[in-house]
Amino acid sequence: MSSATVELDPLMVFIGPNNSGKSIVATVMYAALSRMAIGATARFHNAFRTAYQDIEDDLLFDAEIFLAEAVAKKHKPEFDELPEYIRNIYQESVRLALVEYADTLVEELERVTGTPVNNLRRVQKKSTKASIEIISAHPAWTIHIAxxxxxxxxxxxxxxxxEVWQLLTHQDWSRIRRRPARARRSFLRDLGVELNRVCFREVPVHSKYLPAARSGLMQSHKVIAGSLLRNSSLAGLRNIQIPTLTGVVTDFLSEVLELEPGVQDSRGFEKEARVLEKEVLQGEIFLTSDAAGNSEILYQTTAGAFPVGRTSSMVSELAPVVLYLRHVLRKGDLLIFEEPEAHLHPATQIVLARNVAKLVNQGLLVALTTHSEFFLQQLNNAIVASSMSEQRAMETGIDPDVRLKASRVSAYLFEPSVAGTVVTRLPVDPLEGIPESSFGLIAEQLYNQNVDLERQLNAAT
Known part of the structure; x- marks a missing residue:
């Protein structure tokens, strides 16, 4: 891949032909963002202990007194008011926390892709170089992997x-004030936690991935899990061959298999899950326990309840979407959604696209790859509808919560070339939406071919 720059926006749409790198970019995003959020607090505590241990005891005592007085006054000190030794503790803490994250990122990239990171380069006769760069704007920091x-x-x-200190808000400072002073260094530690939170504030709370193969995985997930469980007792006794799965797939399977029947968090997107069940599935997706106590995913209709493995590809395609909306996803999370249109009729794609627009408006971040003109057109309709009044939009069949502002959407076109794939950010027009040049070209080619066929038929008669 020769060039790919993607910014984190509420809705990111990747379009382009097959084998053009969309999934690779999505997977790299997942590796970087999920690892950044997971363990961020633990990384800070490790870094804080390292920076803290080099400070003399009398200075630590003075630091606690200084911060305790500042907290009691409900006043966040100006940066220049902080004693130098306190600044040194926190500067070293945020540096070490970033270093620890950077050091684990290569390993995470290899886990989620299921291959050594060097294999992510484009295969050509001449060896190529590649790089991955993760950039935060507020506060400014960068990680570069060559x-x-x-x-x-x-x-x-x-x-x-x-800069980190300046971005510490009144709400952040209030959280420190609300915490009881439990120990001598509690103010130092609690303030450090908030500073670390500021460093990674641009990162989604959690990142989840719905892979393109989810229909097949839902059809066979119990078989895969059962096989691994049966063979686990023979580990060390026999040469057990375990199939290699990418981290994206194993994370998805783990998420589904670990769902607990009867447990539902009210912070989920239950309303959107029910819309899919009612308007598309015409049935319900629910969890129960089988005879062995394992979670079982069932599809309930008026005709009865059926294991997802015995249902159509449409049901097994949407079942994990419903489960994620109901049990997994929360406001502020990032959902990476590969080919949401897979195995779906165009009418169903439209319903799902409307749901995606609603979810973005409710605070879910979404990055999706698509080859569907129908799915993209519905998103475009949602964008265009945001430029008119609610009443006029409703007259065209667009509900107010479906309207999607163009400023919240970014689109990227993946174009293969001799040198590699070039990723171009497309303009998103409030009155037209995302350009559909690639789809339009194919439609034009088919139309021209149809005209030629009619001409040949007429000539033959």
């Missing part, structure tokens, strides 16, 4: 504490 024939090289630029 991939060549040798071991990957990781470089980073840590945030400046002055």
């Amino acid at each position: 991939i060549s024939g040798k071991s990957p090289l990781v470089h980073y630029k840590a945030p400046l504490l002055r």
Whole structure:
């Protein structure tokens, strides 16, 4: 891949032909963002202990007194008011936390892709180089991974504490004030937690991935899990061959298999899950326990309840979407959704696209890959509808909560070339939506071929 720059927006749409790198970019996003959020607090505590242990005891005592007085006054000190030794503790803490994250990122990339990171380069006669860069704007920090024939090289630029401090809000400071002073260094630690939170504030709370193969995985997930469980007792006794699965797939399977029947979090997107059940599935997706106590996913209709493995591809395609909306996803999360249109009739694609627009408006971040003109057109309709009044939009069949502002949408066109794939950010027009040049070209080619066929038939008669 020669060029790919993707910014984190409420809705990110990747379009382009097959084998053009859309899934690779989505997978790299998942690896970077999920690992950044997972363990962020633990990384800070490790870094804090390292920075803290080099400070003399009398200075630590003075630091606690300084912060306790500032908290009691309900006043966040100006950065220049902080004693230098306190600034040193926090500057080193945020630096070490970023370094620890950067050091684990290569391993996470290999896990989610199921291949050594060097294999992510484009295969050509001449060896190529590649790089992955993760950039935060507020506060400013960068991680750069250079991939060549040798071991990957990781470089980073840590945030400046002055900028991190300035981004610490009144609400952040209030959280420190509300915490009881439990120990001598509690103020130092609690303030450090908030500063670390500021460093990664642009990162989604959680990142989840719905892979393109979810229909087949839903059809066979119990078989896969059962096989691994049966063979696990023979580990060490026999040479057990375990099939290699990418981290994206194993995370998806784990998420589904670990769902508990009867447990439902009120913070989920229950309303949208029910819309899919009512308007598309015409039945319900629910969890129960089988005879062995394992979770079982069933599809309930007026004709009875059926295991998802015995249902149509449409049901097994949407079942995990319903389960994620109901049990997994929360406001502020990122959902990476590969080919949402897979195995779905165009009418169903339209319903799902409307639901995606609603979810984005409710605070879910979505990155999706699509080859569907129908799905993209419905998103475009939602964008165009945001430029008119609610009443006029409703007269065209667009509900107010479906309207989607163009400023909340980014679109990327993946175009293969001799040198690799070039990813171009497309303009999203409030009055037209996302350009559909690739789809339009194919439609024109088919139309021209149809005209030629009619001409040949007429000539033959």
